[in-house]
Amino acid sequence: MQKWALVSVFEKDGIVPFCQSLQELGFGILSTGNTAKHLAQHGLSVTTVESYTGFEEILDGRVKTLHPHIHGGLLARRDNAEHLAQLSKLGIEMIDLVVVNLYPFEQTIARPGVTDEQAIEMIDIGGPSMLRAAAKNHEFCLPVVEPADYPRIIKAYRENGPQMALRRELAAKVFQETARYDAIVADYLTKSTFAADAVAQAGDVERDWPGTLIIEGVSKQSLRYGENPHQAAHFYMEPNATLATIARAKQLQGKELSYNNIQDADAALNILRGFDDFQSPVVVAVKHMNPCGIGIGSSIDEAYSRAHDADPVSIFGGIVALNRPVDGPLAERLSKLFLEIIIAPAFSEDARAVLQKKKNLRLLTLDMGQPLWAKGATTWKRVSGGFLVQEVDQAAEPVSWNVVTKRQPTADEQAALRFAWRSVQFVKSNAIVLTNAVQTLGIGAGQMNRVGAAKIAVEQAKTKAKGSVLGSDAFFPMRDTVEVAAQAGVTAIVQPGGSLRDDESIQAADEFGIAMVFTGARHFLH
Incomplete structure (x- = not known):
């Protein structure tokens, strides 16, 4: 009996050698549109979905895999005689492997100037449907959503075939990915529906809130522990986090960031960016999420002196955030203190040479040219049994004076x-x-x-x-x-x-x- 792999991917990296290996293992390749063309151009034998189903793509490709010949082959149980009889009667072949990655909706909405129409067209329908069907029937149909899994899947087939532990793991990945994808789409549509303009200046909130709150994060890193050593912790990043955020900061040196480091660093960044409209060099020193010194000046050196001198005791063991690059002389001054983290747009080579002598000191860089918060952005806090959600306090200017x-x-x-x-x-x-x-x-x-x-x-x-x-x-x-x-x-x-x-x-x-x-x-x- 012919084994079939259904392949429909937006991200083409690694797909050709993967499919070559599948063909060596006896799989036939079913594929769609651009994926089929890409595989054929690299010498693979491909059966197009439309030739298999006998139904051409319609609606500019919006409908191509939503067909009983596809979903019957994905969802049929091989141990159910009635299912097998129905497939035989209808001439439907069983599909053993599904390889799909989704339209890049997240990357599309991140592009400057993207239109609503462009965003909507990048909402994948067929891809999630095939993946969810295969994941539901993972005992018989192996779902593959991550290109990083290609090598281990080939290895499994070459040995004694994918076992249930692998099948269950890949099925879970599918539902994690489709849940993540749906959350991003829901967030985009929600934000475009409930605009920030619905907030009255006097402080009475007239904003509509969605009936269901979706909080979605992508794993960034495991943390040694939480606020205290007996608490487990992990750092998740919002999928649309920009280069201006602490989640996307680049660490140049030093120990791994801790749970408390990340909280304090984020507080320092928020305080620093709160002075953007002052259009001056600003330095903030933070301890336990509170500023212990804020200074502005005609130069970043002067601003640092003022932030330091505001409380030279509390700055010890704290975090310093600067909105201008750090050069060698300023690095020499900073190196004289015990600091946990220094945050700046950049560090000169001389500064790096000075500060790298302090092995545990963490240096973070990020893009301070981007806004830290989008208009109407919300923040949330966990309470027992629920969440509190509010708009970020971006009211920099007073209502009156x-x-x-x-x-x-x-x-x-x-x-x-x-x-x-x-x-x-x-x-x-x-x-x-x-x-x-x-x-x-x-x-x-x-x-x-x-x-x-x-x-x-x-x-x-x-x-x-x-x-x-x-x-x-x-x-x-x-x-x-x-x-x-x-x-x-x-x-x-x-x-x-x-x-x-x-x-x-x-x-x-x-x-x-x-x-x-x-x-x-x-x-x-x-």
């Missing part, structure tokens, strides 16, 4: 307030930052009450608190935070406003001669 005190902020204070407002967005709530116009001076993060966060920020800033400005991620529930700021010498405050007791905070600011601005928006970060 309303001076609510008798004293107006000076021009210098205005610049410092805008820097403080941008900085506090990335600090865990309750959050207070003291800054000048180019540098964080004191950061109070993650406290149970706001005045406690203010006291920590003031204590960290020490004498630098005098003449600084204060930024708060949320409103003041009472006047005590203003009083702490005044005692430290803070001259201006930026906060969202919106408390029932705003008047008390405004009155306190007026008493102390502090200028205060309400932005009309908060930046909780839990």
Whole structure:
């Protein structure tokens, strides 16, 4: 009895030698369209699907393999006499092997300027149908979706044939791949349906959400452990992750990234990219997902000095992210610290020579010319029994800039307030930052009450608190935070406003001669 392999692949690498080996093993090759032409051009004997089914391709190739002669041969059980009788009556041959990889929908939608029509045409229908049929009937029909499996399949046939363990493994791969593929298509269609424009500026969300949430990731790497050594962990990458993301960063040297490294590095990257519109060299130092120093300058060296000097104690063992390349002299300065990771667009040869002496130091590069987040991008967090999903906080500019005190902020204070407002967005709530116009001076993060966060920020800033400005991620529930700021010498405050007791905070600011601005928006970060 003739053994048949059905071959229909978009990715042609390795398919010719694979099919040559199959023919040597006695397989006949059934194939479609361009795959059949490609195999024939390389000297293989090919039976086209349309000649086998007696039905020509129609609708520009949209329908070619959706035919009983194909799916009957894929799905028939060889141990079912009734199935075999039906095949014989209808003249349908059994198909023993299916080799399919799918239309490149993911690569298509990643291309700049791709149209909706082009994307829709790259949604594969016949390929997933054949693969799923073969995977369902894997006991008798071997499904092959990954070219990397070609050599081991030939080896298995040359020995004692593919055994059930291999068949089950390949069937699982099929359903993993088709689930991944469907998730990408669903995500594309969902995002194009529920556009980000449906968010009201005042903060009331009028966005429609899909009835089913699909979260899809591709395995990137196993991790030694999670947050703690007793927790197993793995890193998955979104299939459409861009070169601007931590998931696509290139590691130049150093130890393997840990679970905590990846979280901290991602926090550092998000903070750094939050200052893109400042159009200045920026350096961020991060510890435990909070900034311990943010500096901007006329040069990346100056920005680094300010980020370092903002908190020279906490930067030890932290992560430094820079939005300009690192050269040799700056690398010398960085090498004097114990750091876990340095992130930058590039490292010069001199910088690499300096930093490679620190074997465990991880260097990451990525493309900071691309946006980090697409408009309307969402993030999610696991809770027991479900997921919380929200839009990424990309509200860089305040909703309003309303001076609510008798004293107006000076021009210098205005610049410092805008820097403080941008900085506090990335600090865990309750959050207070003291800054000048180019540098964080004191950061109070993650406290149970706001005045406690203010006291920590003031204590960290020490004498630098005098003449600084204060930024708060949320409103003041009472006047005590203003009083702490005044005692430290803070001259201006930026906060969202919106408390029932705003008047008390405004009155306190007026008493102390502090200028205060309400932005009309908060930046909780839990």
